[in-house]
Amino acid sequence: MTDPHDDDAPRPPGLTELRHRLAAFAAARDWQPYHTPKNLAAALSVEASELLEIFQWLTPEESARVMDDPGTAHRVTDEVADVLAYLLQFCEVLGVDPLAALEAKIDRNELRFPAGKPPGT
Amino acid sequence: MTDPHDDDAPRPPGLTELRHRLAAFAAARDWQPYHTPKNLAAALSVEASELLEIFQWLTPEESARVMDDPGTAHRVTDEVADVLAYLLQFCEVLGVDPLAALEAKIDRNELRFPAGKPPGT
Amino acid sequence: MTDPHDDDAPRPPGLTELRHRLAAFAAARDWQPYHTPKNLAAALSVEASELLEIFQWLTPEESARVMDDPGTAHRVTDEVADVLAYLLQFCEVLGVDPLAALEAKIDRNELRFPAGKPPGT
Amino acid sequence: MTDPHDDDAPRPPGLTELRHRLAAFAAARDWQPYHTPKNLAAALSVEASELLEIFQWLTPEESARVMDDPGTAHRVTDEVADVLAYLLQFCEVLGVDPLAALEAKIDRNELRFPAGKPPGT
Numbered sequence: 001m002t003d004p005h006d007d008d009a010p011r012p013p014g015l016t017e018l019r020h021r022l023a024a025f026a027a028a029r030d031w032q033p034y035h036t037p038k039n040l041a042a043a044l045s046v047e048a049s050e051l052l053e054i055f056q057w058l059t060p061e062e063s064a065r066v067m068d069d070p071g072t073a074h075r076v077t078d079e080v081a082d083v084l085a086y087l088l089q090f091c092e093v094l095g096v097d098p099l100a101a102l103e104a105k106i107d108r109n110e111l112r113f114p115a116g117k118p119p120g121t
Numbered sequence: 122m123t124d125p126h127d128d129d130a131p132r133p134p135g136l137t138e139l140r141h142r143l144a145a146f147a148a149a150r151d152w153q154p155y156h157t158p159k160n161l162a163a164a165l166s167v168e169a170s171e172l173l174e175i176f177q178w179l180t181p182e183e184s185a186r187v188m189d190d191p192g193t194a195h196r197v198t199d200e201v202a203d204v205l206a207y208l209l210q211f212c213e214v215l216g217v218d219p220l221a222a223l224e225a226k227i228d229r230n231e232l233r234f235p236a237g238k239p240p241g242t
Numbered sequence: 243m244t245d246p247h248d249d250d251a252p253r254p255p256g257l258t259e260l261r262h263r264l265a266a267f268a269a270a271r272d273w274q275p276y277h278t279p280k281n282l283a284a285a286l287s288v289e290a291s292e293l294l295e296i297f298q299w300l301t302p303e304e305s306a307r308v309m310d311d312p313g314t315a316h317r318v319t320d321e322v323a324d325v326l327a328y329l330l331q332f333c334e335v336l337g338v339d340p341l342a343a344l345e346a347k348i349d350r351n352e353l354r355f356p357a358g359k360p361p362g363t
Numbered sequence: 364m365t366d367p368h369d370d371d372a373p374r375p376p377g378l379t380e381l382r383h384r385l386a387a388f389a390a391a392r393d394w395q396p397y398h399t400p401k402n403l404a405a406a407l408s409v410e411a412s413e414l415l416e417i418f419q420w421l422t423p424e425e426s427a428r429v430m431d432d433p434g435t436a437h438r439v440t441d442e443v444a445d446v447l448a449y450l451l452q453f454c455e456v457l458g459v460d461p462l463a464a465l466e467a468k469i470d471r472n473e474l475r476f477p478a479g480k481p482p483g484t
Contacts, residue, residue, distance in 0.1 A: 013224045028236035034420045038176040038184035042419040048169040049412030055159040056405040057397045063159035081226035084219050098205050103134045105202035106142050115149035155299045163298040170291030177284040178276045255466045270478035280418040280426035290411040297401040305401035323468035326461050340447050345376045347444035348384050357391035
């Protein structure tokens with residue numbers, strides 16, 4: 001069985017590579033003065049709300065089918081990209097490692113919410 | 122100088138690995154019925170606001186120094202983890218690839234905002 | 243001159259009266275330097291998310307019954323107060339009249355979305 | 364009985380009057396099925412973020428001058444109207460009195476944060 005990522009197929013980008021592209025993008029446009037942690041946290045929150053806006057009037061069932069419509073699917077994908085972009089730029093300016101942060105959080109949550117344990121025991 | 126990621130040093134987790142751990146975590150607790158795309162988009166937006174809350178009364182300068190205080194640094198890191206966790210879970214239920222989404226967005230933005238071009242040319 | 247709310251019943255406070263109380267409250271504590279329009283807009287958004295947090299995992303039906311539980315009802319009421327407080331303080335610092343703003347918006351929307359008009363006519 | 368706003372000057376609308384207009388507006392367009400408390404809380408949060416978006420890259424000083432530009436001033440006023448509209452509609456469907464909620468909150472905060480008291484006494 002062949003690795004789907006080898007040969008001539010385009011290699012998917014990694015998080016670190018995208019982080020560096022975002023930093024270079026901002027530097028080339030002199031946008032760093034705007035990229036304070038406070039501004040980036042605000043922008044991240046605004047983009048997360050734009051993602052929520054797509055779903056605000058949908059029933060739970062309709063919300064599960066948003067990718068069926070190409071226009072809505074593109075909008076969802078685009079907002080996901082914006083959220084991830086600001087999250088990575090926020091982490092860049094403060095020196096936070098998002099993957100290590102999430103790993104530590106999952107470790108803590110596995111202790112906090114034991115699986116398969118009947119309530120009250 | 123040795124590579125910090127070789128030998129016996131713990132390997133940093135990848136995005137895909139964390140995505141699988143989050144999916145397994147939710148499945149083991151029967152949380153999937155709550156994880157509609159709409160609910161996950163709301164939760165993502167709520168966590169992004171909790172990150173913003175840390176910065177809401179700070180000056181730009183103070184916001185750049187939040188990691189100097191261990192308590193605040195922990196809070197920032199914890200909210201980053203929550204935002205990333207809900208973003209990955211949202212992508213999981215809708216089949217969105219966040220890295221491909223961001224790569225495509227950066228490609229588009231490089232065309233849309235040319236670097237180093239004097240305004241008005 | 244007669245009070246339209248007469249008798250011995252406690253008179254409900256008006257929006258203007260509450261706006262003045264909030265301004266006096268902030269002034270007495272020297273909080274005005276923190277109350278930039280940007281900070282108040284961030285705080286308003288954070289409080290609106292705290293209200294949303296109460297509903298994020300509920301079904302539409304459960305969300306309609308939140309006031310049945312006294313603890314949740316108190317939490318909802320408290321977050322409504324926080325949202326209104328920051329909205330009024332935001333309006334205060336920028337000289338915006340929220341009632342006139344809303345009246346103008348409803349006027350515009352009545353033209354934009356005619357009622358009872360069959361689609362396509 | 365005299366109108367306190369008398370003469371020929373246009374009387375400013377009250378919060379109750381606007382609440383009734385919003386309810387009639389939604390009813391005339393059969394929008395009530397969409398107006399679950401959960402959806403209205405999401406919409407309120409989305410509109411609060413749209414207000415924040417105006418300020419996200421501004422310095423504190425620039426944020427204090429947003430009303431100087433007529434286009435930005437209109438945008439701010441419009442978003443204030445949207446936030447207030449969804450807050451009132453949310454309160455309508457759950458039977459919450461926003462003015463009473465805010466009055467009770469100010470009362471509590473006056474006890475919680477005594478004014479003019481030196482720290483540590």
